[in-house]
Structures are given as C-alpha cells and as structure tokens.
Amino acid sequence: MTDRINMTHGGGGRAMAELIRDVFHKHLGNAMLGRGDDAGLFAVQKGRMVMSTDGHVISPLFFPGGDIGSLSVHGTVNDLAMMGAKPLYLTAGFIMEEGFPLIDLERIVWSMAQAARAADVQVISGDTKVVERGKGDGVFITTTGVGVIPDGVDISVANVAAGQSIIVSGTMGDHGVAILSKRENLAFETEICSDSAALHGLVADMVAAVPEIAMLRDPTRGGLSATLNEIASATGVGMVLDEGQIPVSPDVAAACELLGLDPLNTANEGKLIAICPRDQADTLIATMRAHPLGQKAAVIGATIADPAHLVQMETTFGGTRIVDWLAGEQLPRIC
Amino acid sequence: MTDRINMTHGGGGRAMAELIRDVFHKHLGNAMLGRGDDAGLFAVQKGRMVMSTDGHVISPLFFPGGDIGSLSVHGTVNDLAMMGAKPLYLTAGFIMEEGFPLIDLERIVWSMAQAARAADVQVISGDTKVVERGKGDGVFITTTGVGVIPDGVDISVANVAAGQSIIVSGTMGDHGVAILSKRENLAFETEICSDSAALHGLVADMVAAVPEIAMLRDPTRGGLSATLNEIASATGVGMVLDEGQIPVSPDVAAACELLGLDPLNTANEGKLIAICPRDQADTLIATMRAHPLGQKAAVIGATIADPAHLVQMETTFGGTRIVDWLAGEQLPRIC
Numbered sequence: 001m002t003d004r005i006n007m008t009h010g011g012g013g014r015a016m017a018e019l020i021r022d023v024f025h026k027h028l029g030n031a032m033l034g035r036g037d038d039a040g041l042f043a044v045q046k047g048r049m050v051m052s053t054d055g056h057v058i059s060p061l062f063f064p065g066g067d068i069g070s071l072s073v074h075g076t077v078n079d080l081a082m083m084g085a086k087p088l089y090l091t092a093g094f095i096m097e098e099g100f101p102l103i104d105l106e107r108i109v110w111s112m113a114q115a116a117r118a119a120d121v122q123v124i125s126g127d128t129k130v131v132e133r134g135k136g137d138g139v140f141i142t143t144t145g146v147g148v149i150p151d152g153v154d155i156s157v158a159n160v161a162a163g164q165s166i167i168v169s170g171t172m173g174d175h176g177v178a179i180l181s182k183r184e185n186l187a188f189e190t191e192i193c194s195d196s197a198a199l200h201g202l203v204a205d206m207v208a209a210v211p212e213i214a215m216l217r218d219p220t221r222g223g224l225s226a227t228l229n230e231i232a233s234a235t236g237v238g239m240v241l242d243e244g245q246i247p248v249s250p251d252v253a254a255a256c257e258l259l260g261l262d263p264l265n266t267a268n269e270g271k272l273i274a275i276c277p278r279d280q281a282d283t284l285i286a287t288m289r290a291h292p293l294g295q296k297a298a299v300i301g302a303t304i305a306d307p308a309h310l311v312q313m314e315t316t317f318g319g320t321r322i323v324d325w326l327a328g329e330q331l332p333r334i335c
Numbered sequence: 336m337t338d339r340i341n342m343t344h345g346g347g348g349r350a351m352a353e354l355i356r357d358v359f360h361k362h363l364g365n366a367m368l369g370r371g372d373d374a375g376l377f378a379v380q381k382g383r384m385v386m387s388t389d390g391h392v393i394s395p396l397f398f399p400g401g402d403i404g405s406l407s408v409h410g411t412v413n414d415l416a417m418m419g420a421k422p423l424y425l426t427a428g429f430i431m432e433e434g435f436p437l438i439d440l441e442r443i444v445w446s447m448a449q450a451a452r453a454a455d456v457q458v459i460s461g462d463t464k465v466v467e468r469g470k471g472d473g474v475f476i477t478t479t480g481v482g483v484i485p486d487g488v489d490i491s492v493a494n495v496a497a498g499q500s501i502i503v504s505g506t507m508g509d510h511g512v513a514i515l516s517k518r519e520n521l522a523f524e525t526e527i528c529s530d531s532a533a534l535h536g537l538v539a540d541m542v543a544a545v546p547e548i549a550m551l552r553d554p555t556r557g558g559l560s561a562t563l564n565e566i567a568s569a570t571g572v573g574m575v576l577d578e579g580q581i582p583v584s585p586d587v588a589a590a591c592e593l594l595g596l597d598p599l600n601t602a603n604e605g606k607l608i609a610i611c612p613r614d615q616a617d618t619l620i621a622t623m624r625a626h627p628l629g630q631k632a633a634v635i636g637a638t639i640a641d642p643a644h645l646v647q648m649e650t651t652f653g654g655t656r657i658v659d660w661l662a663g664e665q666l667p668r669i670c
Binding site: 010017 | 342345346347348349351352370371372373374375376377378379380381382383384385386387388389390391392414415417418420424426427428429430459460461462463464465466467469470471472475477479481482484491492493552553555556557558561564565568569602660661667668670
C-alpha cells in the first residue's frame with residue numbers, strides 16, 4: 001500500500017521523511033525548506049508585518065477553476081493583501097486521512113506550488129499529520145502567511161466612516177456556485193468556474209493609485225452580505241447599496257435562481273470589497289479596471305451614518321430592502 | 336442546540352461571528368485580535384525571523400499534563416525556540432467537527448490562552464472551520480508562530496559536525512506514555528504526566544551561556560531515535576550514544592516495559608536535544624540544570640565521522656546496538 005496515505009506517514013519516522021522528500025520538497029522545494037530545520041528563516045527590514053491563517057476544508061477537493069492546493073495559497077495571500085501587504089512567506093499544515101490517494105496529494109501539492117510561484121511567495125515550512133480513516137476527509141490544509149506593509153499604507157476596518165464609497169472588484173458568487181454545481185453534479189451549458197485568485201497584485205496597483213483607501217476585505221464565506229454586515233457592525237456605520245450596480249455574471253445569476261441561492265450570500269475567492277473616500281472612487285475604479293482581476297470593478301454603494309448600522313439596498317424594482325447576513329450556513333465547506 | 340458546534344458556526348455568518356466573540360476573543364483577546372481585521376499586524380526591527388507551523392490532531396484532547404490547547408502553543412513555540420528564536424506571535428486555525436461540545440472548546444481555548452500568556456506570545460489572528468460529523472474528530476488545531484533570532488545566534492542542522500557532544504534536557508518518553516495510558520485507560524500507581532512545556536526560556540539561557548551551540552531539536556513524534564536519525568542523515572555524521580546516560584523516569588521505564596514500548600522511540604513535548612562543541616558541554620549542562628525544565632540534562636553521546644551515518648548505542652549490558660528509526664508508526668495521533 002504505497003499508493004495511499006497510511007498511518008506511518010504521520011509517525012515521525014522514515015515513511016514520513018520519505019513522503020516529505022518525495023512529495024512536498026519535490027514540488028515546493030526551495031533553499032529554506034531544503035535546510036531541514038524545524039522552522040523557516042528569513043531576513044526582515046524595520047517596518048510593519050502582517051500574519052494571517054486560513055484552514056481549508058473544501059469539498060470537493062478538485063473543482064472547476066482550482067483545487068484545495070491553489071485555494072489554500074490564494075486564501076491566505078488574499079488575507080494579507082487585504083491589509084495592503086506584500087505577501088512573502090507561507091507555511092502549510094496538512095491533515096491527511098488514512099487511505100487518501102498519494103496521486104491526489106501530489107496533484108494538490110503541485111497545484112499549491114504553481115499558485116505560490118505565480119503569487120511570488122515561498123512555502124518555507126510545513127507539517128504533516130495523518131488521522132485514521134473516518135476521522136478526517138481526504139485532506140485539510142491550513143496555510144499561514146506573513147507579508148510586509150509598505151510605508152505609508154494604513155488599511156483597516158478602523159478607517160471606515162460615513163460618506164465613503166463601497167466598491168467591488170468584480171462579479172459576485174462565482175466560487176460558491178462553482179462548488180455547489182460540482183458537488184451536486186449539476187451540468188450547466190457553460191461550466192461555471194471558481195474565481196479563486198491571488199489579489200495582491202491588484203491591491204498593489206490600487207494602493208499606489210489611491211493611498212487613501214480606508215479598508216479592503218475579501219467576501220469569502222457568507223459572501224458580500226456577511227462581509228458588509230461584519231464591517232458595518234465593527235465600525236458602526238450603515239450602508240446603502242444599489243442592486244443594479246452589483247456585478248453578477250448571467251450564468252451565476254441563472255444558477256442561483258435555479259438553486260435558490262442569493263449571489264450576495266454566495267462565496268467568492270478572488271474578489272475584494274474596497275471602501276474609499278468618495279472623491280477617490282473614480283480614480284480607484286479606473287485603476288482596478290486596468291488590472292485583469294478588476295475589469296468589472298464597480299461602485300455599488302456608500303457608507304452612511306446609521307446608529308442601527310444596517311446594510312440596506314435599493315433594489316432594481318425600485319424598493320429598498322435590508323441585506324441581512326445569514327444566521328446560518330448557506331453552503332458548508334465552501335473553502 | 337447552542338451547546339454544541341453546528342455547521343452554522345463555520346458559515347461566515349452571524350453564528351460564526353458570535354462564536355469568535357464569545358469564545359475566542361473572550362479568552363485570547365488582545366488589541367490586535369480586537370481590531371477585527373483579516374490579519375494581525377506587528378512592528379519588526381531589521382534582523383532575522385523564523386516561522387513554523389504545527390498541526391495538532393492529538394487523541395484524546397485532554398490528557399494528564401495538558402490538552403490540545405496548551406500543546407498547540409507549546410509545539411509551535413518549541414519549533415521556533417529550536418532555531419534559537421524568541422517566539423512573538425501565533426495564529427491558530429481550528430477545524431471543528433459538528434457536534435463538538437462548546438464547553439470543551441471553551442476549555443481548550445482557555446488553556447491555549449493560559450499557555451500563550453505563560454510563554455509571553457500573543458495569538459494575533461485565527462480561523463475557524465466546521466466539518467460534518469464523521470469528517471473530523473472533535474477539534475484539530477494548526478498553530479503557526481513567528482519569532483526573532485537574536486543577533487549572533489546561528490543554530491541549524493547545517494552546523495553539526497563530528498566530534499560534538501549530544502545532550503538531552505531531561506527524561507525521555509513522558510508525553511507518549513501519558514497519552515497511551517490515558518487512551519488505553521491504564522492506571523499506574525503514579526499518574527504519568529505529559530512533559531508538554533514551552534522551551535524558549537531554557538533555550539534563551541543556553542544560547543546566552545554557550546553561543547556556539549550547533550543545533551537544537553525537540554524529539555517529538557518518533558522520539559529520540561527518529562530525531563537523531565533525522566539529524567544524522569541530514570548532516571552525514573554518525574552518533575554513538577551511552578544508554579546509561581539517557582534519562583528515563585522509573586515510572587516511564589516500567590510503563591514502557593509493560594506496554595512493549597521503547598522510551599527512545601516515544602514522543603516528548605517538553606524536551607530538547609542540543610549538539611554543541613565538546614569543550615562547551617559542561618558549561619551547557621550546568622546552565623541547563625539551573626533551569627526548571629533542564630534539571631535532568633545529560634550528555635548522552637557524541638557525533639562521530641561515519642559515512643554510513645549510523646546512530647549506535649553502547650548498552651548498559653556492555654554491547655553495542657544500532658538505534659534505528661521506526662519505519663512506521665509507534666503511536667498514532669500523539670500530537
């Protein structure tokens with residue numbers, strides 16, 4: 001049984017050392033991983049760093065537009081980018097289920113390596129654990145990243161105030177619909193792909209053009225609704241959105257209709273929300289649209305003074321409704 | 336069902352936000368976590384940093400001498416300490432199984448907070464995911480840490496050469512035997528406790544007294560045998576150990592006898608191996624014995640030139656045997 005993960009691969013002995021060498025170092029290898037130390041080492045300059053972690057339990061592991069390997073790089077890179085940081089180094093902790101095919105593991109690690117290279121980050125340390133069959137589900141990956149914040153950049157939910165513009169970088173709901181379609185074996189005329197992507201390049205352009213950006217956030221689990229409500233309740237502002245301005249692709253809109261989903265509650269993995277001073281919104285939109293990941297960027301609303309910090313939306317039918325966040329779970333294990 | 340984890344706790348909506356506030360922030364809270372950003376931010380000085388990650392899947396979650404919460408702090412702090420670093424910040428990723436009792440989660444997070452405070456590190460960012468019943472096992476915690484290496488410190492497996500002394504900081508096998516006893520419901524006259532502890536204070540004293548320490552490593556999974564073999568094969572030296580000098584507590588020795596375990600293959604979570612120039616060994620031992628976590632420190636052998644990079648041991652019976660590392664798994668899910 002050398003074609004599947006077994007308990008010895010988590011035992012700290014020779015089988016684990018061979019797995020690390022033959023799968024992890026083979027694809028993710030760099031000078032630091034090669035040293036064989038317990039931790040990765042890197043030089044830093046005086047300044048500000050950010051650190052963020054993200055566990056990935058997505059099901060299925062492979063989906064249109066990505067897999068858990070690329071997603072686990074994008075997810076963490078994006079959390080760093082949302083602070084305006086340049087991501088530098090990642091670590092990856094794998095929790096594997098006994099019986100998981102090694103060929104799938106290698107495909108995932110390979111994909112992770114490609115995504116890391118594309119995002120110009122290095123995986124400098126890792127960990128592997130194995131749990132018994134039925135105590136896990138294939139593979140879970142927790143990635144943690146560090147990055148540096150350029151001098152002068154200050155992006156935080158603490159900067160949000162009334163009278164600012166709310167912008168999204170593109171269509172909402174692609175990731176969630178792609179996962180659900182795959183999970184339910186739904187065949188649409190056009191395959192809907194996850195938008196999974198690393199956003200730090202887009203963010204670098206945005207910050208260079210508009211250093212006054214108040215905050216950035218990626219609307220992942222819970223989608224746009226949850227993220228905006230989270231911001232509203234953290235800052236105490238209210239929001240008014242214009243439904244007609246929120247980009248949703250026709251395929252995703254049709255699939256959501258069919259599946260009974262609201263694209264605003266549906267997860268994204270390659271989109272961001274930006275809040276910026278109203279007089280900078282046009283400049284920011286122009287900058288975003290010039291980047292491949294921001295071509296459909298749009299101003300979707302504004303922050304307002306509202307002691308109830310509600311997120312309201314003017315609908316395309318001319319009414320107004322409250323955009324609440326779901327108490328519960330729309331789609332489990334979406335990331 | 337508000338007394339157990341359910342799928343909504345991982346959904347990115349209101350239930351997750353409340354769980355984070357009422358359990359995680361309540362115990363781990365600090366100024367950075369409180370900001371509510373996607374990543375933790377910290378200031379750095381020019382220098383060298385290290386970063387390490389460790390997934391924790393230990394079963395049972397609560398054991399004599401600790402629990403998965405304290406262990407997940409100690410494990411990562413120790414990986415940083417083994418590079419000679421002062422640990423600074425941690426992130427924690429929780430993967431929880433549907434149905435896990437919230438009271439147990441809170442106990443674990445509380446314990447994590449206590450361990451972090453004792454080790455003078457802050458948990459500055461975190462993540463929670465929920466998987467369906469039967470797709471996980473209670474809770475898995477992946478902690479990642481960063482720390483700074485003081486100027487002049489250079490500890491790495493790359494410094495190991497023939498003719499150096501091999502030192503351990505205390506008794507071998509306590510953690511593994513404690514876990515197995517708990518798992519198998521074995522009652523010994525004296526309860527055997529895990530040695531789970533944060534070693535960075537001991538390391539700071541050691542590095543201050545003997546800056547020439549070649550390398551440090553904590554013998555966790557696979558125990559002393561696996562760790563020494565890993566070092567030997569990474570560096571190409573051989574090793575000769577003196578069995579009579581390797582500290583093993585009488586209780587652990589008796590339990591190992593009964594359970595058919597070798598204490599040298601059995602996991603530790605609060606012990607380290609140091610390799611240093613032979614003429615510094617006495618100074619290092621004296622320094623270690625002056626620290627509460629190094630009272631039983633001992634020189635257990637030496638590195639030698641050996642193209643086969645074997646780890647040999649002179650036994651208490653006067654013979655010599657090869658200390659091999661296990662191909663497989665002695666005790667699954669020991670950390």
